[in-house]
Amino acid sequence: MDFVNLPLLAASALVFISVLAGLFSVRIGFSFLLVFLGAGILAGEDGLGGYRFDDYRLSFWVGNLALAVILLDGGMRTNYARFRTGLRPASVLATVGVLICAAITALAGVLFVGLDWRTALLLGSIVGSTDAAAVFALLTRSGVVLNERVAATLEIESGMNDPMAVYLTLTFIALLAPGASSGSAWSAVALSFLQQFGWGGLIGVGGGFAMAALLRRVATRQVESGILALLIGASGLSVFAATGMAGGSSFLAVYLFGLIVANRAAKVVGPTLAAMDGYAWLAQAGMFLLLGLLVTPSRMLDSVVPALAVVLTLIFVARPVAVWLCLRPFHYTARETWYISWVGLRGAVPIVLALFPLLAGTPQAGLLFNIAFMVVLTSLLTQGSTIALMARKLGVAMPDPADERQLRAVFLDFQFDPKTPVGSICEFYGLPMPADASMPLGDWMVAQLRRAPVAGDSVRMGAAALVVREVAGGKISSLGLGLKD
Template sequence: MDFVNVPLLAAAALVFTSVLAGLFSARIGFSFLLVFLLAGIVAGEDGPGGLRFDNYVLVFWVGNVALAVILLDGGLRTTFATFRTGLKPAALLATLGVVISALLTGLAAMLLLGLDWATALLLGAIVGSTDAAAVFSLLTRSGVTLNERVATTLEIESGVNDPMAIYLTVACIGLITALAQGQAPGAEVLTTFVAQFGWGALMGLAGGWLMAALLRRIAARDAGGGILALLLMAGGLSVFAATGTLDGSGFLAAYLFGMIVANRAADETAPTLAAMDGYAWLAQAGMFLLLGLLVTPTDLLPALGPSLALAAVLIFVARPAAVWLCLWPFRFTRAETAFIAWVGLRGAVPIVLALFPLLAGVPQAQLLFNTAFVVVLVSLLLQGSTIGWVARRLGVALPDRDDTARARLAFGDFALDPRLPVDAICQFYGLTAPEPADARLDDWMATAIGRPPVVGDRVALGTATLFVRELDRSRITGIGLALAPEA
């Protein structure tokens, strides 16, 4: 039985050590996922473990399945109510934003790595999307509460931007192959786009609707949360795989499947969330450990400098430019835009996408893989470990209501009745009344905000500031006021 026990002991000990180290590292702000990745590197060929591992096909398979489980779990935690603030900006970031990031990063790759334009664009596509596993886990463990607009935009974006990155990656590989054969890319580029998003959306929505109907029929028959979670995971993976066989985006299908199930069968889904969280963490742990094992650190050294420079361009130029252009129509504040730009976390997705060129035999594929790995390391180390600090510095983190000093700064000193007319408030506090002066305070404030309000929004009223303290769906039900200090 040694052929079972020895590998099992090694794998279990590695996961146990990684989780334990992750629990301690999370206290000082380091990403759990970074610990798993580094544990794989330590156990690998250049580390003390000395394990030689180069099974790209296995990692590709595990990575795709793990990402499907993670996106399914993310979809199960997405409610339709969050769409009022996050859907439109997230959809633009997940499509146009990925394209802009890929183009700017590709341009930098031409200059820094000396790649031809097609290969450089392929590298930009590989690292162009944010990572659902990184965003979901790090936002949860950041120790801060974000306002609804920022949190939902980041979560929805990371959940639905993978299909665009995959499409761009596949399209670029097809372009490189066609150019190498002296052919011009044909209409298959457009048909691939339609198939990826069309089949992904159709299969995800239809599968989610059917699963929700099934759950409502069987949940009452003594089926506990654990067995229902297993049923959900199997159903989600079935939809993921079936969509892939139709050349659609299985990742989009898995996310939409979970979202539809969670919103159409909310009561039946709630008991499964704890078990699904365990499945998602197991998927993340296994995926990042294998990705770490796959990398040989000494292979990263020849192009380390240009790879670090490319990571800097992505983090400080490409991602901020894409976010600013995409969010400009939605009137996000400068602080919100800056924070969303900073949380452009790269994780397992770019590394998994970097396996595509390796498996397709694209020239310089190993350089693309090594560069993508360096970008992910930098992103997890720099961005992932500073999310909470940046949120507090930019003022997008909502304070704990028990923290009186910070709560007053975020929600004002005085509570006002939202039903009062604006002119009555202005007369009482000696402020200049705006037009229309007879409007209710909540209605006037919602108009002044100019977008779906969230808790923490603020509007100037003369020399005073009004704050959104409470919401009932889209209706402002609690307002705070702070007066400017006298000169």
């Protein structure tokens, strides 16, 4: 039985050591994901373990399976209210934003790596999207609560931008294939776009409604939450696989499936979330460990400098430009926009996408894989370890309910009913009188914001500041006011 026991012992010991190291690493700001990745590297060919692993097909299979579980769990934790808050801006970021990121990163690939334009655009496509595994895990465990608009935008973007990245990656692999004619390739690209998003949305939404109805029926019986979690997980993977077989975006389908199931059958799904969280963490651990094993650092030395140039361009130029352009119509504050720009986390998705050209035999596929790994490593080290710090610095973190000083600093000293006429407030405090003094204070603030309000939104009114304390049913239910110097 050694052929069973030895691999099992090695794998379980590696996971145990990684999780234990991760528990300590969180205290100094490093993410679990980075620890898992590092453990895989240490166990690999250039590490202490010395194990040579180069099974790209297995890695690709495990990576897709893990991403399906992670996206399913992420969709199940996104409620409809938050989804509506961030859907429009996140959709633009997940499509147009990925295109802009890919194009600017491709320019860096041409300038710093010496790639031709098609290969450079393939590189930009591979690293152009944020990563759901990294975003869901690190935002949840960052120790800060973001305002609803920022959190919803980041989560929905990461859940919905993988389809665009996969689509672009497959497109440029096809264009780089020997004998591919540009005319036939571009017509296939247009058809693929419709298939990916059409089938992905249709099967994900349809499957979600059907599964929610089924869960409401079986929940009338005495069924353990663990069994229901297994049922949901199996159905989500079935939707993922069926969508892929139909030519649609499996990533989009499984995220929408989880979102609809959790919101249409909330009472049934609620008790299963703990088990689903365990599945998601197991998927993340296995995926990052395996991807770490796949990497051979000694083969990356020649490409470190150009790869870092690409990474820095992506983090400090491509991502901020894409976010500022995409969010400009939605009236986000400068602080919110800068924070969303910073939390453009890259995780397992770029490495998994970098396996596509390796499996397809695309020229320079090894170089693209090495650069993708450098992008992930640098992103987790810099952006992943500073999520909480940057949230506090930029003022997008909500206060701790137990900290009275923080609450007063954010929500200000005086509480008002949003139905109070704005004119009476201005008259009492000697503030500039608006054109319509009879307008309710809450409506006046929404008009000034020019967007749906969330807790923490603020507006200046002469020498005073107004802040949204609470929102109920999409409307302001409580306001705070404070006098500023």
